[in-house]
Amino acid sequence: xxxxxxxxxxxxxxxxxxxxxxxxxxxxxxxxxxxxxxVDLVVVGPEAPLVDGLSDSLREADILVFGPNxxxxxxxxxxxxxxxxxxxxxxxxxxxxxxTNAKDALAALDDFSIPVVIKADGLAAGKGxxxxxxxxxxxxxxxxxxxxxxxxxGAEVVIEEFLxxxxxxxxxxxxxxxxxxxxxxQDHKRVGEGDVGLNTGGMGAYxxxxxxxxxxxxxxxxxxxxxxxxxxxxxGMPYSGVLFAGLMLTETGPQLIEYNARFGDPECxxxxxRLENDLAKLMMATAKRDLAQTSxxxxxxxxxxxxxxxxxxxxxxxxxxxxxxxxxxxEKGGAKIFHAGTAVVDGKLVASGGRVLNVTALGDNTTExxxxxYEAVDKIIFEGGFCRRDIGxxxxxxxxxxx
Numbered sequence: 065x066x067x068x069x070x071x072x073x074x075x076x077x078x079x080x081x082x083x084x085x086x087x088x089x090x091x092x093x094x095x096x097x098x099x100x101x102x103v104d105l106v107v108v109g110p111e112a113p114l115v116d117g118l119s120d121s122l123r124e125a126d127i128l129v130f131g132p133n134x135x136x137x138x139x140x141x142x143x144x145x146x147x148x149x150x151x152x153x154x155x156x157x158x159x160x161x162x163x164t165n166a167k168d169a170l171a172a173l174d175d176f177s178i179p180v181v182i183k184a185d186g187l188a189a190g191k192g193x194x195x196x197x198x199x200x201x202x203x204x205x206x207x208x209x210x211x212x213x214x215x216x217x218g219a220e221v222v223i224e225e226f227l228x229x230x231x232x233x234x235x236x237x238x239x240x241x242x243x244x245x246x247x248x249x250q251d252h253k254r255v256g257e258g259d260v261g262l263n264t265g266g267m268g269a270y271x272x273x274x275x276x277x278x279x280x281x282x283x284x285x286x287x288x289x290x291x292x293x294x295x296x297x298x299x300g301m302p303y304s305g306v307l308f309a310g311l312m313l314t315e316t317g318p319q320l321i322e323y324n325a326r327f328g329d330p331e332c333x334x335x336x337x338r339l340e341n342d343l344a345k346l347m348m349a350t351a352k353r354d355l356a357q358t359s360x361x362x363x364x365x366x367x368x369x370x371x372x373x374x375x376x377x378x379x380x381x382x383x384x385x386x387x388x389x390x391x392x393x394x395e396k397g398g399a400k401i402f403h404a405g406t407a408v409v410d411g412k413l414v415a416s417g418g419r420v421l422n423v424t425a426l427g428d429n430t431t432e433x434x435x436x437x438y439e440a441v442d443k444i445i446f447e448g449g450f451c452r453r454d455i456g457x458x459x460x461x462x463x464x465x466x467x
Contacts, residue, residue, distance in 0.1 A: 076403025
């Protein structure tokens with residue numbers, strides 16, 4: 065790779081890429097930059113530009129893209145779209161109802177047991193899912209969504225059956241026809257230790273996820289991933305890019321909770337720590353619809369674990385501007401610190417968002433990777449920052465360690 069640009073990027077990726085001040089919603093500006101710099105491949109990372117159709121605009125300008133077009137990106141952009149697709153393709157998922165007003169939503173609640181899951185249909189930065197433990201909580205969640213608590217994302221609401229089991233994530237790369245698996249992970253959505261509190265975009269993750277055995281992974285490919293790819297292609301909206309399936313491992317087998325149309329955070333960090341192939345070549349082959357001719361992804365057999373350091377107030381309104389230091393010392397033991405919500409102000413690194421850092425380490429098992437990640441966390445000086453101290457706890461318990 066001769067040149068790597070990141071837009072807008074952050075102080076972390078600035079060590080690897082030239083940062084570019086581009087507004088992803090200004091498609092003409094993005095295309096003009098790509099043409100001026102003779103960019104060979106664009107990777108659309110965040111979900112909003114995918115749902116907004118940036119990939120479509122780039123492809124129309126004959127620029128190669130890794131990431132789905134607008135229609136296919138509805139897999140993430142609309143939870144109702146995904147649920148309806150599951151029904152058409154006979155993909156295992158929780159029972160559901162789509163509603164467009166509070167009156168119908170409240171009436172539909174009578175058909176569901178408690179606990180019940182209330183979801184804002186659109187993009188809500190990972191926060192539009194409420195697991196209601198009581199009828200009152202469900203009623204309040206519905207009212208909040210239709211009253212604008214989640215912006216446009218809550219204009220439609222999906223009510224879902226609550227699934228019992230353990231959550232895990234499965235990844236696949238597809239060029240619209242060919243599909244290859246791309247690893248497993250397990251994340252921690254709740255803000256509090258022991259998986260309590262509000263849902264977040266993710267407070268940490270580890271990969272691989274041993275609960276997704278090779279037998280279960282085969283089922284996921286055959287029962288969930290391939291039917292999704294085939295159905296979208298048959299309906300005229302072929303999917304090209306990474307499919308990130310959030311799963312619930314129930315007594316009857318894996319069921320789809322939701323899709324992300326991107327690698328996602330914090331799962332991406334642990335996958336990248338383990339990937340042994342050239343990711344750029346894999347993405348390029350996908351963009352050229354030549355995935356069948358490229359090498360199958362291979363991964364380091366060790367476990368990677370990442371801990372999210374967040375700003376005070378997250379997942380509500382985060383406190384910005386807190387200083388962060390001692391990063392180099394934290395990485396001396398082999399840990400890798402990925403930046404998310406950071407900025408440089410007056411020459412100092414500061415928090416500029418909710419989830420700020422992903423502190424990531426490798427180990428021979430989850431217990432060892434966890435210890436190494438927290439060793440690095442404890443060296444970072446982050447005023448007002450916090451993290452969960454139990455990332456990976458389920459697997460650590462299964463390995464015989466303490467929670």
